[in-house]
Amino acid sequence: MRSVMIMAKRGPGLRARALLLVLVSLLAAVPAIGLILSTGGRAEAHGTPMKPGSRTFLCWQDGLTDTGEIKPVNPACKNAQQVSGTTPFYNWFSVLRSDGAGRTRGFVPDGQLCSGGNTNFTGFNAARSDWPLTHLTAGASVDFSYNAWAAHPGWFYVYVTKDGFDPTRTLTWNDIEDRPFLSVDHPPLKGSPGTVEANYSWNGRLPAGKSGRHIIYMVWQRSDSQETFYSCSDVVFDGGNGEVTGIHEPGNPTEPVPGACTATRRTTGTWSGGYQSEVTVTDSGDVPMLGWMVDWTLPSGQKVDSLWNGAATYNGQAVMVHNAGWNGSLSPGQSATFGYVVSGTGGDGATGLPCRVG
Template identity: 60%
Template sequence: MKPRTIPRSPVLLALLAALPALLLVMVSSGPAAAHGAMMQPGSRTFLCWKDGLTPQGNIDPRNPACDAAVTQSGDNALYNWFSVLRSDGAGRTVGFIPDGRLCSGGNPAYSGFDLPRAEWPLTHLTSGGRLDFSYNAWAAHPGWFHLYITKDGYDPARPLRWDDLEDRPFLTVDHPRVTGPVGSVEGRYTWTATLPAGKTGRHVIYSVWQRSDSQETFYGCSDVVFDGGNGEVTGVGDTGGTPGPTPTPTGTCSAAQRTVGTWNGGYQAEVTVRNTGTAPIPSWMVHATLPDGQRIDSLWNGTLGGSGTAVTVSGAAWNGSLAPGATTTYGFTATGGAPPATPQLSCMVHH
């Protein structure tokens, strides 16, 4: 199989334990957080998140493959089901992501999703049929989506290799439209297209999303079976049936950033989080994308996750819950440039 590249173009760690008051939290050196994953057909991380998320907001997978993945990679991998990326990907595939690590994109935080298992949740499809594809837009960015399919004879009991995939994508989508609110499960890129013809049995649809505004590239595996289905999912939940509805957050929130001070090559900012709904918020999380080249050096009044330009901040023990209309703030210092004219922020609510 010859190396291939995607058209070149210039990405949540889960809720961490709350830290003592006024503790400065330094940036993690791990992989950056990300902004999306396949929802139809669902990626392993997305469907395992649906399988494992309890009404209390904890992670307790029932599917054995999902449970094995979380045992290896930890709960963070499901809280951050949309974070399978490489910030230095630049659209690269063969020769960049090693064989056996395709589903994690070579990101060690998601290595459990590379496990060769036959029990991964399955999306049932019809070969040659039309499908309404969707890809989550947790943080919307322009770019291209490339979908590959495994060759006939694919064996889910073996680690996925590049030679298991057809040489070329069966579908490339150029900057699809976004529907629904960005920064939520409902926010997604959508398109309708024809599935590969002549396929039967088990396969993997491998997705690669290349941002056109940076080198960040997202990777994911969607396990499917071509048996005449129309997008139904099995292997999620106690009965192995289709996933139940996504838990509805108790309340809504917003985040707004203001600059407190600046200096040569850096600045200090304050972010105000507001409960904009009519129900109490038990726990909030803000996702922020910094300008390229910037990083957060310190943060207070919250818990910091992610690294590089993609960061998340969750509430501390003393400000994580908010009554309707209530606000709280956290602050941080950043280096690597001036404060952005329009900060890229989104706020989400956890159970």
């Protein structure tokens, strides 16, 4: 077991990241029941809580090795790997449901809250008392950090388990307080999306009167699509200040990159006033991925009339396409395609498009 402060001992390549994580290690907090923080700006990310760290984020850290492989040491993280494999560890920011639409009770089944009902993360639903643990003080005002991985606006809803919660019993909705103790409206983004350092942060007060073991349950609902993220953060209210225990500390690990992808576009048909294109997305990394995003800017005067095999969001001429529910999971070397029809004069000579895992 160790404190998050130990991360600063890792190799030079990790020092900047470690310092950031230390700065946000005083966990975020959450005002009283029903309080809404409206900070303006746009929330822009795929991601998961870093403070208090979610199970997927802390288990990913626990599994870091010198070679970049995932080999968790924490017993609960190791069990999650045995159940679901290593892919979820590389995709720690992707506990999502593309059809979530912000739904919770009656949508995510009991016993599957920590995976959000996403079968790729089933191993993280296990009812155990040995998950990595964040130590907190009830009623304290602290900083909260949520990793930002891609550009999506939205809201964050933060719940906590009821008094008497037992981490060794299957987590159900009856274990969760009926109302979120924090609702955050499009918090500000710090850092560059697509990195571990990027995060949304806000300050608030943790619920008073809590003691012992609990789960802080977070729901992130995008405002530009139905996609919704779910996470469990294991905490103990014992007077702590955000210290994390239960994570293995490798000697000097090389932080693994959560996969890589490439996207190439080709025109498949043209006519007066429009054209049709196909984009091929390939897992060009060394690890499997559970989702991808492709973004580009259309030439002036053009617009997408229809798109298939993907979910698109538009902002003027900017287009972002996220994988559909059935074509996001790719092994190294595997590819998926989506197509679209554009109206407007002229074509598009772009061949390579920006692609991100997420």
